[in-house]
Amino acid sequence: VSITLEQSESLSVIWLEGAIDITSAGELKEFLLRALGAGREVRVSLEAATDLDVTAVELLWAAGREAKGAGVGFSLAGQVPAAISAALKEAGLEPFLDFSESGHSEGVIPCRP
Amino acid sequence: LSTVGNADIFKQSFREEAREVLVDLESALLELNDNRGDMELVGRVFRALHTIKGSGAMFGFEDLATFTHNLETAFDEVRNGRLQVSAELVDLTLSALDQIRAMLEEGAAGAPEAAPAACAEILAKVRHLAGKPESPPAKGKSAPSAADSKAGCEAASGRDSGATADSVREWSIHFAPGADFMLNGANPLLLLCELRQMGGLAVKASMAALPPLGEMDPERCYIRWEMVLAAEAFQLPDAGRVSVRGPCRDLARYESSACAGGSGSLQEDR
Numbered sequence: 001v002s003i004t005l006e007q008s009e010s011l012s013v014i015w016l017e018g019a020i021d022i023t024s025a026g027e028l029k030e031f032l033l034r035a036l037g038a039g040r041e042v043r044v045s046l047e048a049a050t051d052l053d054v055t056a057v058e059l060l061w062a063a064g065r066e067a068k069g070a071g072v073g074f075s076l077a078g079q080v081p082a083a084i085s086a087a088l089k090e091a092g093l094e095p096f097l098d099f100s101e102s103g104h105s106e107g108v109i110p111c112r113p
Numbered sequence: 114l115s116t117v118g119n120a121d122i123f124k125q126s127f128r129e130e131a132r133e134v135l136v137d138l139e140s141a142l143l144e145l146n147d148n149r150g151d152m153e154l155v156g157r158v159f160r161a162l163h164t165i166k167g168s169g170a171m172f173g174f175e176d177l178a179t180f181t182h183n184l185e186t187a188f189d190e191v192r193n194g195r196l197q198v199s200a201e202l203v204d205l206t207l208s209a210l211d212q213i214r215a216m217l218e219e220g221a222a223g224a225p226e227a228a229p230a231a232c233a234e235i236l237a238k239v240r241h242l243a244g245k246p247e248s249p250p251a252k253g254k255s256a257p258s259a260a261d262s263k264a265g266c267e268a269a270s271g272r273d274s275g276a277t278a279d280s281v282r283e284w285s286i287h288f289a290p291g292a293d294f295m296l297n298g299a300n301p302l303l304l305l306c307e308l309r310q311m312g313g314l315a316v317k318a319s320m321a322a323l324p325p326l327g328e329m330d331p332e333r334c335y336i337r338w339e340m341v342l343a344a345e346a347f348q349l350p351d352a353g354r355v356s357v358r359g360p361c362r363d364l365a366r367y368e369s370s371a372c373a374g375g376s377g378s379l380q381e382d383r
Contacts, residue, residue, distance in 0.1 A: 022295050025331035033327060054301050054334045062326040091305050092126075092316035092338065 005031045007038055013077065014044045021053035028056060032063040041073035046080050057088065061096045075099045123339070126317050127172040131217055134161050134313075139210055142203050149198040158206070159188040164313030165213065167283040167343035171315075176227075177216040183236050184209055187243040196243055205242070209235050281312065281343055288338040289322075295334050305338070312344030 001018035012035035020028065035042045044060060046052070067074035076099060088094045138161035145154040162185040170178035184206055190196035211225075212232050218224035286308070290301055308314050316338060323335045 022332050029326065029329065029331040036326070054336055055295065055331055058320065058323055058335055059326070059329065059331060061320055062323050062329060065320075065323075066326050087302065090309065090316070091302050092318035093336070096318070096320060 003027050003031055005035060007035075007040065010040055012038050012040050012042045014042070015048065016044065016046055016056075017048040019051040019053075020049050020056040021051065022055050025055040025059065028059050032059060036063060036066055036070070036072065039070075039072065041075075042067055043075055043077040045077040046084065047078040049081060049084060052084050052088065054091075054093070057093050057096055064099045123317060124172050124174075127168050127174070127315060128217055130168065130315050131165055131213075134164055135210060135214060135217075137161055138165075139207070142206055142210075145198055146200065146203045152192070155188060155191050155198065159185060159192055160313060162188060163281060163343050164315075167281075167313060168315045168341050171283055171285065171341045174216065177213060180209070180216070180232055180236065181213060183239060187239050190243050199242070202239070202242055205235055205239050209239075284342045284344065286338075286340040286342055288340065290334040290336075292330075292333055295332055301334055301336070301338070305340075308340065308342055312342055314343075315341045 001020065001024050002015070003017075003020070003024060004015045006013045006015070014031050014035055016028075032042075042063070064074045076097065080097060085094060088097065138158060141154050141157040141161065145151060145158060148154060162181055166178050166181040166185055169175075169181065187196065187202065187206075191198055191202075196202075208231070212227050212235065215225045215227035219227065288301070288304070290299070294301070305314070305316065317340070319337045319339070320335070322337055323329065329335070
């Protein structure tokens with residue numbers, strides 16, 4: 001499991017890898033707060049995540065809500081792995097990872113260095 | 114979404130789920146036409162109809178629920194070996210799907226309208242096939258007692274063998290995990306999974322209880338779920354605060370002492 005934050009002049013990117021669950025929830029919250037605090041557009045990559053539990057979903061959703069309130073772009077970068085989408089859909093949580101209304105819907109980021 | 118009432122959100126959620134169920138139902142019917150003795154396909158058709166009927170009634174689609182109930186009854190007869198799958202039954206059910214779709218989308222711009230005469234004709238033919246006079250949806254029947262609910266734990270695990278249209282009911286479930294729920298190692302998604310195995314489940318999650326990000330306890334589940342489960346009487350899995358509303362007024366209260374961080378209850382509905 002790893003959570004990393006990369007910041008450039010215009011973008012904060014949070015990379016999530018492995019199973020993102022309650023054991024990393026505190027860390028995820030801190031990274032989201034730091035990214036939002038920087039005031040730059042935030043993108044979160046789930047491409048290398050293998051699992052998201054409810055704590056991760058609600059933290060991401062809360063961060064998206066706060067970004068929207070502050071007028072800061074917030075989106076997912078790249079694809080959500082199919083297994084994660086399927087699991088979230090079963091629990092009625094899939095709509096909460098749709099940040100396309102935040103105004104920055106492209107969600108494209110350069111390849112990870 | 115703030116201008117849309119809860120009822121509308123649930124209705125929309127039901128429409129979305131029902132559209133998916135109808136697609137599966139249609140493909141099951143087409144497969145069934147080629148494999149008329151396949152009881153697994155019969156079960157799939159029955160469960161799809163049951164889900165549409167149950168959730169439909171719960172979300173205010175009364176006409177749709179009543180219409181679908183009659184089809185469900187016919188497929189219950191098939192499941193119990195009292196009626197054979199025939200090309201006519203499959204054709205009638207496929208025609209019925211078009212009417213169900215129309216009822217589902219009623220009011221939407223450009224949607225086809227359900228034709229009451231066609232519906233009546235389909236039902237008359239289905240009842241004739243099933244050798245049954247008109248049968249209204251099972252409502253107001255005696256509800257399971259608390260003891261039945263506990264016995265239902267075993268029934269639920271083997272539901273496919275003994276379930277009948279009459280023993281399956283709709284349960285409205287409110288699930289709000291307690292503050293310590295996650296810390297105790299429980300996983301709400303597993304509970305939903307467990308419920309889903311008991312029958313048709315419509316799920317609506319809500320983020321309404323989430324505080325601002327900075328104030329969140331990252332190890333707590335703030336998400337709440339509203340669900341409708343179509344199943345026989347059952348015992349709640351051990352979980353946080355779960356309340357269940359049955360369809361009938363005389364449901365006994367059910368208290369679960371085994372719950373971590375909350376309590377489970379069966380409550381009177383109306």
